Each structure stands twice: as C-alpha cells, then as structure tokens.
Amino acid sequence: MIKTFFKRLLLGLLVILIAAAAFATHEWKAEKPFMFRAFLDRTLIQFAFESPETLTSLGFLESLGIKGHNAKLDDNSPQSTDELYEKLPKIKEVLLSYDDESLSESDQLSKEITLYLLEFGEQSEPFRYHNYPVNQLFGVQNGYPSFMEAQHQVHSVEDAENYLARLEAVRVKFAQALAGIQLREEKGILPPRFVVDRVLDEMTTFVATPAQENILYTSLKTKLDDAADVNEQDKSRLLASAERNIVDYVYPAYDLFIEYFERIKPRTGEDAGFWRLPDGDKAYQAALKFFTTTDYTADEIHQIGLSEVARIQAEILAILANEGFDTSQGFSQAIEALAADERFYYEDSDEGRAQILKDYQKILDEIEVGIDSAFRIRPKAGMEVVRIPEFKEKTSPGAYYQQPAIDGSRPGRFFANLYDIKATPTYSMRTLAYHEGIPGHHFQIAISMELEGLPFIRKISPFTAYTEGWALYTEQLAWELGFQENPFDNIGRLQAELFRAVRLVVDTGIHAKRWTREQAIDYMKANTGMAQSDVVSEIERYIVMPGQATAYKVGMMKILELREQAKAVLGDRFDLRDFHDVVLKNGAVPLDILERLVQQYIEST
Structure with missing residues (x-):
C-alpha cells in the first residue's frame, strides 16, 4: 500500500522542479536541507529516480536527451519494498529535526501531514503482505x-x-x-x-x-x-x-x-473477507484507518451504513410515490420500475451519444456561472467533457476525472462512459457531472494543483476520504443550491448517495462480519436496483480493495457535520464561501486535520 502511494505521489512532480532548477547543490545533497520544502520535494524526487517507469510516464528527461531509463522496468522484488520501509525511519528523523518554531504555519501543516503518512507506513508494515x-x-x-x-x-x-x-x-x-x-x-x-x-x-x-x-x-x-x-x-x-x-x-x-x-x-x-487471513481483522482495521482517516471500527461503519440506507431509501420512495409510481411492493420493485421507464434514456445511436456529451457540458456550464454565492475560490484551469475511448469503454467505470496538465496545456476532463446507453438515464446526469466535474473533483483537484507555495506532497496527497468525500458532498450541495429542482434529478442524487451508503454495509459485511460474496451481491442488488453484472463487479472490487469504498460516505458526512457546526456557532456570520475556502485551500488532508482547520476558522470568525 505504501509503495503504491509513493508512486502516485511522483506523477506530475519532476517537470517543474528540475526545469526550474529549484534546488542548489547543497539542498540536493545535504542530509538536512536548509529549506524545509526543499527536503519534502527532494525526497519525492529521489524516489522518482528509482522508478524508471515513473520517469517514462513523466517524460521530461527525454527532452534533455536522456533515455536510458526507457530500457528498464521497475524493481518488483520484495527486497525493493524492504528497502523502502527501511528508508522511512530516516526520513521521519530528518522531518522531526525541523523545529516547529522555525516553520511557518503552512509548513507546520505540511510537516504534520507528512508525519501522518510516514507513521501510517510504519504502522502498516506488519500488514504489507495483506x-x-x-x-x-x-x-x-x-x-x-x-x-x-x-x-x-x-x-x-x-x-x-x-x-x-x-x-x-x-x-x-x-x-x-x-x-x-x-x-x-x-x-x-x-x-x-x-x-x-x-x-x-x-x-x-x-x-x-x-x-x-x-x-x-x-x-x-x-x-x-x-x-x-x-x-x-x-x-x-x-x-x-x-x-x-x-x-x-x-x-x-x-x-x-x-x-x-x-x-x-x-x-x-469461496470465503472472500479479510477475516479469514492471519491477523486479518487488524489488517482490515488498518485499511479502514488509511482510507477513512478515522478510528471508526468496522461495526461503527456497518451501523452507519444500515442507518443511511434506510433513510435514503425512504426519501426516494416518497418522491416516487409523489410522482405516481407504485411503491407498495417495496424499494427494489419501485426503483426497477423507474429504471425501466424509456422516457429517461437517449436514443441508442451516435447521435444520441453526441447529445449526451453536449448535455453534460451544458450542465457544467450552467453550474459554473451560477455558484458565486457558494465559492470565492475557483480553479484557473478549464473543464471539458469527453467520451471514454471506445476501445476500453466496456471495462471502464461509468465516469472518471483527469486532472489538467501542470503546464496548462490541457484542461481538466470529465470522461463519460457511453458504451451502454441504459447506463446514462437523464436523471443521473446532473449528479455525475457535479461529482466528477464542477464543483466536485475538478474544483478540488485543480485548485489543489494551483495552490502556491506548497510542497507537492500537499498538492497530490492521497486522502480518499477527503477527495471522494468532497465530490460526494458537492452532489448534495448542488441540490441545495437549486440545480436539481426536477424531482427525478433529486432521485438520481439520492441513488448515488445510496450506492455509497450500501458500500459501507457490504465492505464491512464481507471483511469483518463474514458475509459471503453471494450475501453481499444479494444485499447490494436488493438495496440499489443496480444491474446484476454491475453489482458483481462492484462486490468483487471491494473484496480485493478492502476499506477503500467506505471512504466516500465517511468523508461526505464529516464535511456536512463540520459545516453544520460552523453554522450553529456562527449563525448570521456563517458564509458558505468562507467555509469552502477553508476546505479547499489546504489541499487534501486527513479528516481530523480538516476538523481542526474548520474549528480554527470558526474561532477566528
């Protein structure tokens, strides 16, 4: 897990730093650079130079005529991972040698976040093979x-x-x-x-x-x-x-x-959960901690999920009943009737798919010009909607976001999967566009990349509960701001949130409560109305990625909780734009750090 994290951090790092000659010789070679930020950025660069595949992906050395790394592949041996873990204590030692008194408030936060990641690396070492x-x-x-x-x-x-x-x-x-x-x-x-x-x-x-x-x-x-x-x-x-x-x-x-x-x-x-592995319960708890950045137990997350599933389903049924759907047979039948309604689908043709892309762009253009009351900070990078390349649509997710190029040559992109026309009902489009685009991942990721004066670890830190929690939060935010007035659009929003709530139940059910793969499939099918094939692939994803799927809903709920705290204390002095500034201007952070930042904002206001 920790090795994968470092590789993700490296992407996008070297082009600016090397091209700008950011480090003097001393800052590059010294055990402890004078500049704290130089130490953080240099450490990531050194990891990058040990990964020829990362250097190829970055593509900056080729412009200098250096290509030897392109003939090599990364060292995949257990020994290379041993070496990585052996480096962590030394990095931590140097990190701690920088006195807080000598650091700015921003650098102190960078130190705290880096220490959080290093200590998680130490704590997770016993479970590196899980x-x-x-x-x-x-x-x-x-x-x-x-x-x-x-x-x-x-x-x-x-x-x-x-x-x-x-x-x-x-x-x-x-x-x-x-x-x-x-x-x-x-x-x-x-x-x-x-x-x-x-x-x-x-x-x-x-x-x-x-x-x-x-x-x-x-x-x-x-x-x-x-x-x-x-x-x-x-x-x-x-x-x-x-x-x-x-x-x-x-x-x-x-x-x-x-x-x-x-x-x-x-x-x-056939048993699929982590519970069956040696120390599997401890390994799963470590995974939950990493992805949610909380100390929630599996039982706590499971109960939160059950409660949220019941609440959201009740809201969906109330809207469906009001729109004339028969809800007497329960949630599963009612949601399947909605999914079968042909009025919510585009024509299954090239023209229909082209129209989907146009409508997605229209949705994003509309909200971009209509959210001044909620956002003061905006990304400089533009945003566009494109189709997932057809050759890989069949095995790709329903949508994903690609960050803009560091040099500004490419805008942020919301990739939409148009393989199955039935996978894009009109009532789900607004929610998906807000999540992947504006004000979801595009705002959070592009703004983070554009933050000035921060080390790269702050710009691309891998806190899933924050990043996915923010995107899920913005789905509700858009509804609160009046962008989903059509009741069916609101059902699309609630369905997306329900999907994330069900994840809390099935992920913990599989890995802590000894559910079988079939039990988890049956539960998700009955409580979401998703197609059987989609449910199977989702459950099988949770089995090989324990804990990751719980981060979305946990993060969203924490952001909403902090917003309500700020409203309750500040009353008329609460400004939604100020709250969003606090959340977005510090890059991705663990949820407890986010809570402290919001408390500081409340106190200062």
Missing part, C-alpha cells in the same frame, strides 16, 4: 501491457530498441512479482477462488493470442507507423524482434503466473 498483487482489477499482468501501450513513446529507432529491451526485462519483473506472491502464500495469504479464476482467464487469453495480434506488438507497430524518423527497413527489423521477444520472454513470463495460479487454485476457497 493484499492480492495480481487480481481481476489490477496487477502486473494487465498493468505492464497498459503501461507499454500508453506510456512508452516511440519516435525513433532508439525508442523502439528501448521498447524491445523492456519486452526482454518483463520476465525478470514477473519473476520478482511472483516471489512476492509466494511470500504471501507462505504466510497463509491466498486470494479467493474467483480472483484466481478471473486472472487465469485473463492471462490464458493473453498468451493464446498470436504474437502479431498481441497489444504489445500492435501498439509498437502503430507507434512505428507514426514515427517519421524510422525507415521501412528498420520498422521490419524492429517488429520482427518484437514478435520474437513476445514469444521468448513475454509469454514465458505469463506462463510463470499461469502455472502458479493453476497450482494454488485447489487450495483456494
């Missing part, structure tokens, strides 16, 4: 080809030779990953059987594909065809080498995994 590195959602088996296709650029023969070198290096990378998986097996940590079935299906299909039809070959061919500086003779030679490397190195690497998972499959079972 995960399934290869699963149906993510892992080296699908991350590697995706990385090669999306991140490895080919504009010259040298670039292509580096690509070929990475095709050879994959066997070492997979062997290193397998060593980590086998360590987990020795510790009694095996994935549920459905995970093994999913990844075996994925990998056997991958290796059964003729090399010239494999994405690693076709992607290179496309890049070479677009590379003006590569002649036809070199293209033929390079593609022939790629085909050989796929057969000689890539497929044998996947065979390592296939053989392993086929061997362990008879020893796996």
Whole structure:
C-alpha cells in the first residue's frame, strides 16, 4: 500500500522542479536541507529516480536527451519494498529535526501531514503482505501491457530498441512479482477462488493470442507507423524482434503466473473477507484507518451504513410515490420500475451519444456561472467533457476525472462512459457531472494543483476520504443550491448517495462480519436496483480493495457535520464561501486535520 502511494505521489512532480532548477547543490545533497520544502520535494524526487517507469510516464528527461531509463522496468522484488520501509525511519528523523518554531504555519501543516503518512507506513508494515498483487482489477499482468501501450513513446529507432529491451526485462519483473506472491502464500495469504479464476482467464487469453495480434506488438507497430524518423527497413527489423521477444520472454513470463495460479487454485476457497487471513481483522482495521482517516471500527461503519440506507431509501420512495409510481411492493420493485421507464434514456445511436456529451457540458456550464454565492475560490484551469475511448469503454467505470496538465496545456476532463446507453438515464446526469466535474473533483483537484507555495506532497496527497468525500458532498450541495429542482434529478442524487451508503454495509459485511460474496451481491442488488453484472463487479472490487469504498460516505458526512457546526456557532456570520475556502485551500488532508482547520476558522470568525 505504501509503495503504491509513493508512486502516485511522483506523477506530475519532476517537470517543474528540475526545469526550474529549484534546488542548489547543497539542498540536493545535504542530509538536512536548509529549506524545509526543499527536503519534502527532494525526497519525492529521489524516489522518482528509482522508478524508471515513473520517469517514462513523466517524460521530461527525454527532452534533455536522456533515455536510458526507457530500457528498464521497475524493481518488483520484495527486497525493493524492504528497502523502502527501511528508508522511512530516516526520513521521519530528518522531518522531526525541523523545529516547529522555525516553520511557518503552512509548513507546520505540511510537516504534520507528512508525519501522518510516514507513521501510517510504519504502522502498516506488519500488514504489507495483506493484499492480492495480481487480481481481476489490477496487477502486473494487465498493468505492464497498459503501461507499454500508453506510456512508452516511440519516435525513433532508439525508442523502439528501448521498447524491445523492456519486452526482454518483463520476465525478470514477473519473476520478482511472483516471489512476492509466494511470500504471501507462505504466510497463509491466498486470494479467493474467483480472483484466481478471473486472472487465469485473463492471462490464458493473453498468451493464446498470436504474437502479431498481441497489444504489445500492435501498439509498437502503430507507434512505428507514426514515427517519421524510422525507415521501412528498420520498422521490419524492429517488429520482427518484437514478435520474437513476445514469444521468448513475454509469454514465458505469463506462463510463470499461469502455472502458479493453476497450482494454488485447489487450495483456494469461496470465503472472500479479510477475516479469514492471519491477523486479518487488524489488517482490515488498518485499511479502514488509511482510507477513512478515522478510528471508526468496522461495526461503527456497518451501523452507519444500515442507518443511511434506510433513510435514503425512504426519501426516494416518497418522491416516487409523489410522482405516481407504485411503491407498495417495496424499494427494489419501485426503483426497477423507474429504471425501466424509456422516457429517461437517449436514443441508442451516435447521435444520441453526441447529445449526451453536449448535455453534460451544458450542465457544467450552467453550474459554473451560477455558484458565486457558494465559492470565492475557483480553479484557473478549464473543464471539458469527453467520451471514454471506445476501445476500453466496456471495462471502464461509468465516469472518471483527469486532472489538467501542470503546464496548462490541457484542461481538466470529465470522461463519460457511453458504451451502454441504459447506463446514462437523464436523471443521473446532473449528479455525475457535479461529482466528477464542477464543483466536485475538478474544483478540488485543480485548485489543489494551483495552490502556491506548497510542497507537492500537499498538492497530490492521497486522502480518499477527503477527495471522494468532497465530490460526494458537492452532489448534495448542488441540490441545495437549486440545480436539481426536477424531482427525478433529486432521485438520481439520492441513488448515488445510496450506492455509497450500501458500500459501507457490504465492505464491512464481507471483511469483518463474514458475509459471503453471494450475501453481499444479494444485499447490494436488493438495496440499489443496480444491474446484476454491475453489482458483481462492484462486490468483487471491494473484496480485493478492502476499506477503500467506505471512504466516500465517511468523508461526505464529516464535511456536512463540520459545516453544520460552523453554522450553529456562527449563525448570521456563517458564509458558505468562507467555509469552502477553508476546505479547499489546504489541499487534501486527513479528516481530523480538516476538523481542526474548520474549528480554527470558526474561532477566528
């Protein structure tokens, strides 16, 4: 978990720092730089230089003529993770050596947030193997080809030779990953059987594909065809080498995994929760703490979820009854009747999908010019709606947000999935647009990136309860501001909140209360009205990502609680714009720190 966190932090970091020559020689080499911010930013840069894949993704060294890292892959060995954990105490020691009295208020907060993350790294070390590195959602088996296709650029023969070198290096990378998986097996940590079935299906299909039809070959061919500086003779030679490397190195690497998972499959079972693992209850509590940034127990989160499910369903049923729907048979039947109503869907055609994008943009343009009463701070970066590329729509989520480019060359983007027209009822569109776009993720992420004078760890810190809590909060905020006056739009909002409340129940049900996968599927299906296939994929996501799905609702509820506290104390002096300034101007923070910041705002006001 901690290793993944550091990799996420690195993205977007180096371009500005190196290009601007931000550090003097002393600040780069000294054990303790004079400047506190230099210490924080330098630490992340040093981690970046140990990750050739991160350097490739950032793409800044190539402009300096440095390309050697593009021939290498990250060290995936358990030893590399050992080394990371060994570095944390030294980083913490240097961090604590900066006296609070010598730091500004902002730097003191940066120190506190960094310390929070370092201490979580220390606390989580005993549970570092409580995960399934290869699963149906993510892992080296699908991350590697995706990385090669999306991140490895080919504009010259040298670039292509580096690509070929990475095709050879994959066997070492997979062997290193397998060593980590086998360590987990020795510790009694095996994935549920459905995970093994999913990844075996994925990998056997991958290796059964003729090399010239494999994405690693076709992607290179496309890049070479677009590379003006590569002649036809070199293209033929390079593609022939790629085909050989796929057969000689890539497929044998996947065979390592296939053989392993086929061997362990008879020893796996249907139980899916963390409770079945050694110290699984402690590992799950650590995951809840990381994702929610609270000390809530699984029982507390479960009960919150049950209470919220009942409240939200009652509100939805009241609206449906008022709109003439039959609610006498209960929630499940009533919500399915709504979903079956054809008046809420676009035409299943290219024209219908184009209209969806136009309507999404209209929704965002409308709220952007209509929320001056709620926001003083605004992102400078623009916002646009685009379709998720068709080649990956089928396996992509319903929507996601992509942050704007650091250099301002690309606006923030709300990607909408238009694969299944039935997945976009008109009454859900406003809520989704507010969550992913304005004033949800676009405001929070773009503003955070634009904050001046903050170290990068503050701009891109990984506090899910804050980031997703904010986006879910803005769904309700938009309704409060009058942007969802249509009662069916309000049902769309409540359905989205209900979905997050159900997550509290099923995540804790699976991992703490010993629910079976089937129990969780049945509960989510009955209490959301979602399609069976969507429910199955969601439940299977929670099984391999324990605790993550609980962060959304916990974060939203905390922001609402803090807003109500401020209103109650300040009365007529409460200004919603001031409250949002406090929440947005400090970047992502743990919820207890957010609470302290709001209390300070209340006291100062």
